[in-house]
Amino acid sequence: MADLARTRERRELRTRWLLLTPALIILFIAASGPLLITLIYSFLTPGDYGGVQWKFSTDAWFNVVFQRDIFDDTLGFADAHLSIFWRSVKLSLMTTVGAVILGFPTAYFIATRPANRRDFWMLLIMIPFWTNLLIRTFAVMELIRNEGTINTVLMALGIIDEPIQMLFTEFAIMVGMLYVYLPLMVLPLYASMERLDFSLVEAGYDLYATRLAVLRRIILPLVKPGLIAGSILVFVPSLGAYVTPRVMGGGKQLMLGNLIELQFGQGRNWPLGAALSITLLAIVMVALIFYVKSAGKEEVGHG
Amino acid sequence: MASSSGFDVRRQFGFTTIALACFVMLYLPVVLLVVYSFNAGTSVAIWEGFSLRWYRSAWENVQVQEATVRSLVLAFWASLISTSVAVMAALATTRTRPFKGYSAIFAMINQPLMVPEIVTAVALLIVFAAVKVWTGYTGLGYLVLAHSAFCIPFAYLPIRARLQGMDLSLEQAASDLYARPWQVFRRITLPQLWPGILAGAMLAFVISLDDVVITEFVKSAGQDTLPTYMLGQLRRVVTPEVNAISTVLLAISVTMVIAFFFVSRMRK
Numbered sequence: 328m329a330d331l332a333r334t335r336e337r338r339e340l341r342t343r344w345l346l347l348t349p350a351l352i353i354l355f356i357a358a359s360g361p362l363l364i365t366l367i368y369s370f371l372t373p374g375d376y377g378g379v380q381w382k383f384s385t386d387a388w389f390n391v392v393f394q395r396d397i398f399d400d401t402l403g404f405a406d407a408h409l410s411i412f413w414r415s416v417k418l419s420l421m422t423t424v425g426a427v428i429l430g431f432p433t434a435y436f437i438a439t440r441p442a443n444r445r446d447f448w449m450l451l452i453m454i455p456f457w458t459n460l461l462i463r464t465f466a467v468m469e470l471i472r473n474e475g476t477i478n479t480v481l482m483a484l485g486i487i488d489e490p491i492q493m494l495f496t497e498f499a500i501m502v503g504m505l506y507v508y509l510p511l512m513v514l515p516l517y518a519s520m521e522r523l524d525f526s527l528v529e530a531g532y533d534l535y536a537t538r539l540a541v542l543r544r545i546i547l548p549l550v551k552p553g554l555i556a557g558s559i560l561v562f563v564p565s566l567g568a569y570v571t572p573r574v575m576g577g578g579k580q581l582m583l584g585n586l587i588e589l590q591f592g593q594g595r596n597w598p599l600g601a602a603l604s605i606t607l608l609a610i611v612m613v614a615l616i617f618y619v620k621s622a623g624k625e626e627v628g629h630g
Numbered sequence: 631m632a633s634s635s636g637f638d639v640r641r642q643f644g645f646t647t648i649a650l651a652c653f654v655m656l657y658l659p660v661v662l663l664v665v666y667s668f669n670a671g672t673s674v675a676i677w678e679g680f681s682l683r684w685y686r687s688a689w690e691n692v693q694v695q696e697a698t699v700r701s702l703v704l705a706f707w708a709s710l711i712s713t714s715v716a717v718m719a720a721l722a723t724t725r726t727r728p729f730k731g732y733s734a735i736f737a738m739i740n741q742p743l744m745v746p747e748i749v750t751a752v753a754l755l756i757v758f759a760a761v762k763v764w765t766g767y768t769g770l771g772y773l774v775l776a777h778s779a780f781c782i783p784f785a786y787l788p789i790r791a792r793l794q795g796m797d798l799s800l801e802q803a804a805s806d807l808y809a810r811p812w813q814v815f816r817r818i819t820l821p822q823l824w825p826g827i828l829a830g831a832m833l834a835f836v837i838s839l840d841d842v843v844i845t846e847f848v849k850s851a852g853q854d855t856l857p858t859y860m861l862g863q864l865r866r867v868v869t870p871e872v873n874a875i876s877t878v879l880l881a882i883s884v885t886m887v888i889a890f891f892f893v894s895r896m897r898k
């Protein structure tokens with residue numbers, strides 16, 4: 328009997344791996360494997376016309392943060408890179424804060440609708456999320472360009488004489504990212520608010536708490552896991568954004584994603600590009616580990 | 631008595647206003663985009679009357695035609711491949727006792743959801759550039775492979791959810807009646823799993839159809855899909871033709887998403 332059980336177990340194991348193999352091969356060739364090669368490339372020497380020479384070098388990693396002055400060979404910080412790093416972090420944080428300010432009331436609104444209507448409101452949040460990111464960015468661009476809807480209307484009303492330059496600014500990138508990533512904030516926030524026990528809120532009011540006190544002392548602590556989840560879900564893609572800063576920043580206001588691309592185009596420094604993209608990946612992984620830890624603690628039930 | 635009749639414990643000041651403003655904000659730009667695709671004039675902000683001229687000009691644009699066909703072919707293969715392998719992977723990872731290496735496999739399947747797209751795009755550029763030089767092959771295969779890979783988690787997750795909610799007793803009964811494993815799968819599992827597979831395939835199709843970043847880095851010369859073609863157009867003077875193309879793409883995505891919403895809700 329024990330033998331029979333063991334044969335069956337072995338057969339099950341073999342079936343399982345047979346079933347998994349095709350998916351894992353595709354993922355290895357076109358997802359995990361290339362990441363390892365990117366790591367290797369970051370330790371090579373750039374080729375003259377793009378590509379690499381197979382010579383070990385740590386220059387790329389050094390150049391992520393530092394640079395040598397071309398005239399007197401002194402060491403300094405790579406200001407251009409650091410300012411792009413800073414802009415990426417700053418705009419991602421601002422986007423996250425903006426998403427909390429807009430997303431929190433929206434999720435709360437949906438969670439306090441009658442149970443049979445909530446799905447409808449959530450569908451309204453989901454539809455933009457699943458539609459093309461480029462098209463949504465493009466829609467915002469048409470709204471805020473110099474000859475776009477907002478400026479046209481304002482000028483027609485005689486409020487302004489000259490169009491306000493909004494496109495190709497940091498503000499435009501932030502608005503664009505806020506617009507495309509807002510649903511990612513509403514989703515987890517709604518998931519934790521839906522299970523909010525309103526008898527606790529009622530108890531608060533019975534004890535003469537004001538609306539603000541109830542919000543701060545009762546609702547906020549209870550939906551904190553959703554708030555953290557939403558913040559990370561917005562922050563991570565903002566930090567790695569490529570399309571939105573390219574369209575809304577017009578190549579003038581670069582973010583990390585655009586800086587990486589630049590190294591594979593005009594920059595012709597593939598190892599530096601590889602090092603920068605591994606850096607971005609590392610930051611994102613830290614944020615995600617933080618997310619998994621905080622979600623695991625509170626058992627946020629979504630996904 | 632502390633509570634008065636008009637007091638609503640759920641209310642918070644200004645929340646409803648912000649929420650409604652949010653919904654308007656989410657939809658207004660897209661609605662305007664669609665409206666101006668029907669503009670008779672060349673502006674995307676000044677209305678000059680209704681016309682279908684931009685749809686006609688998009689329809690007659692050879693580049694748009696080619697990009698559309700390429701996008702659809704690519705999305706078809708990517709969703710077919712990713713859904714097939716995702717069904718197998720989901721069968722292997724659900725309804726068993728937790729096994730060694732499960733979390734590693736789960737992380738690998740979901741990697742495309744976690745790694746920023748630009749990082750994957752650059753990594754694929756590095757690898758495929760070398761492969762293109764070695765083999766001389768520059769066809770659509772690279773894009774099919776790349777799209778299949780990042781579509782896998784989108785196909786896998788709904789299928790896995792469906793499998794987890796499924797009753798094992800029917801399959802057990804079939805086995806007890808000496809059905810072969812393949813017969814059990816074909817006659818019992820597959821019919822129950824079908825809505826999950828359909829949902830996964832539709833999601834994969836939409837995700838592939840909408841991809842910009844990875845396509846932009848992997849494609850060889852002259853392999854534009856609709857989104858990368860549009861990205862290229864944005865550098866020039868924008869006419870409502872781009873709006874018309876966007877509207878068509880939007881219509882496809884929205885239809886698929888709503889269909890997905892209902893399919894994934896189908897009775898088990």
